[in-house]
Amino acid sequence: xxxxxxxxxxxxxxxxxxxxxxxxKENADExxxxxxxxxxxxxxxREFIDLIISNIKSSNEEFTSKLSDFSEKIVRLGWPxxxxxxxxxxxxxxVFEGMQEAGIVTQxxxxxxxxxxxxxxxxxxxxxxxxxxxxxxxxxxxxxIALQELSAPLIPVFEGITVMPLVGTIDTERAKQIMENLLxxxxxxxxxxxxxxxxxxxxxxxxVAHHIIQAADAVRLVGAKCMLVGIRPEIAQTIVNLGIDLNxxxxxxxxxxxxEAALELTSRKIVNVEGAE
Amino acid sequence: MENQxxxxxxxxxxxxxxxxxxxxxxxxxxxxxxxQARITTAISELARNIYLYAxxxxxxxxxxxxxxxxxxxxxxxxxxxxxxxxxxxxxxxxSTSGGLGAGLPGVKRLMDEFLIDSxxxxxxxxxxxxxxx
Numbered sequence: 001x002x003x004x005x006x007x008x009x010x011x012x013x014x015x016x017x018x019x020x021x022x023x024x025k026e027n028a029d030e031x032x033x034x035x036x037x038x039x040x041x042x043x044x045x046r047e048f049i050d051l052i053i054s055n056i057k058s059s060n061e062e063f064t065s066k067l068s069d070f071s072e073k074i075v076r077l078g079w080p081x082x083x084x085x086x087x088x089x090x091x092x093x094x095v096f097e098g099m100q101e102a103g104i105v106t107q108x109x110x111x112x113x114x115x116x117x118x119x120x121x122x123x124x125x126x127x128x129x130x131x132x133x134x135x136x137x138x139x140x141x142x143x144x145i146a147l148q149e150l151s152a153p154l155i156p157v158f159e160g161i162t163v164m165p166l167v168g169t170i171d172t173e174r175a176k177q178i179m180e181n182l183l184x185x186x187x188x189x190x191x192x193x194x195x196x197x198x199x200x201x202x203x204x205x206x207x208v209a210h211h212i213i214q215a216a217d218a219v220r221l222v223g224a225k226c227m228l229v230g231i232r233p234e235i236a237q238t239i240v241n242l243g244i245d246l247n248x249x250x251x252x253x254x255x256x257x258x259x260e261a262a263l264e265l266t267s268r269k270i271v272n273v274e275g276a277e
Numbered sequence: 278m279e280n281q282x283x284x285x286x287x288x289x290x291x292x293x294x295x296x297x298x299x300x301x302x303x304x305x306x307x308x309x310x311x312x313q314a315r316i317t318t319a320i321s322e323l324a325r326n327i328y329l330y331a332x333x334x335x336x337x338x339x340x341x342x343x344x345x346x347x348x349x350x351x352x353x354x355x356x357x358x359x360x361x362x363x364x365x366x367x368x369x370x371x372s373t374s375g376g377l378g379a380g381l382p383g384v385k386r387l388m389d390e391f392l393i394d395s396x397x398x399x400x401x402x403x404x405x406x407x408x409x410x
Contacts, residue, residue, distance in 0.1 A: 169293050171289045171290070172289060202317070203296060203314070203317050203318055203321050204318070205318050205321040205322050205325065205380075206322060206325075206376060206377045206379045206380050206383060207321075207325055207376065209377060210376055210377045213377075233311070234310050234311040234313070234314035234315075235314060237311050237314070237315070238311075238314050238315055238318045238387060241315060241318075241383060241386045241387045242318065242322075242379050242380075242383035242386070242387065243369050243379045243382065243383055243386065244377060244379055244383075
């Protein structure tokens with residue numbers, strides 16, 4: 001790092017910061033300013049500038065750990081990546097212009113300074129982008145795991161009767177899981193009747209219907225009966241429009257009716273106890 | 278165009294994004310819950326067709342106005358392998374992928390107007406419209 005640039009930045013830290021803050025505030029879109037208060041904005045911005053400057057002074061390792069802390073904080077605040085990279089660019093531009101004004105950069109050494117400047121800025125930008133994407137990747141993979149955990153539980157409710165409530169969008173991956181859980185669960189719980197509840201499925205298209213029909217067929221093969229419950233009126237209409245044949249299913253509009261029908265199938269029923277208070 | 282918004286279909290989750298968009302537009306236009314379900318299901322079918330057969334393409338949702346009538350148009354465009362026999366795919370129960378074969382004829386029944394244009398090798402272009410009553 002060229003010592004003249006370093007000295008310039010250190011000597012003019014405050015004026016550079018103020019300049020930078022002004023320029024960034026102008027450019028910052030609503031997404032940034034809306035989510036944080038002015039105080040947080042200025043505080044974080046100062047941290048950001050300090051971080052950039054510490055990159056010049058401190059060792060590489062120290063900087064990397066600081067940077068990872070900072071990017072985590074930024075991600076938590078919900079600042080877009082473009083804002084941070086743009087901030088770095090603005091910082092570079094302000095420093096460069098300032099040096100030009102101060103006469104440090106002249107016609108002769110211009111190219112050399114630009115070259116050195118670039119060699120200092122580019123790795124930093126790369127580092128920030130890397131940190132950012134790593135943080136996002138971690139978040140996404142965690143969410144994927146969380147999503148899988150709530151995928152397709154099979155709940156035994158009575159002797160021989162189990163319920164599988166489906167919530168959310170059914171994609172190929174989930175359809176596979178539904179099938180697996182359904183079959184292993186039916187065998188494990190010795191179910192006679194399985195109720196598939198689709199109250200929480202937003203859209204039933206041909207693919208979803210196809211998967212449910214296949215699952216029901218497989219359940220029949222292992223000796224149980226499948227019932228489809230929780231069909232909302234609008235879903236019923238779209239199923240009819242699509243021309244999907246669900247004739248081989250017993251269907252009910254609520255889980256409650258489904259449980260009653262299932263009890264009937266297994267020769268039981270719910271009765272009111274007389275004399276109970 | 279101001280009244281048009283598009284979603285690129287590249288992976289399976291884009292299907293969800295497309296129908297979310299469709300549902301929002303349908304809500305804005307004042308469609309009832311049944312028609313909302315019809316529209317989202319139709320989008321789901323068309324988007325899935327793109328994902329399954331063409332690999333990638335685009336779903337656009339347009340608000341259209343015609344002589345005091347308002348409506349929603351789904352435009353599904355891809356540059357995949359195209360369809361050889363249009364009459365065959367519009368028949369119930371025809372599927373090349375082991376599905377139910379109710380997709381395209383189903384979409385036609387779910388919507389009010391349905392236009393399909395496809396040539397083998399150049400891709401498929403489907404326009405489906407639902408009018409607000």
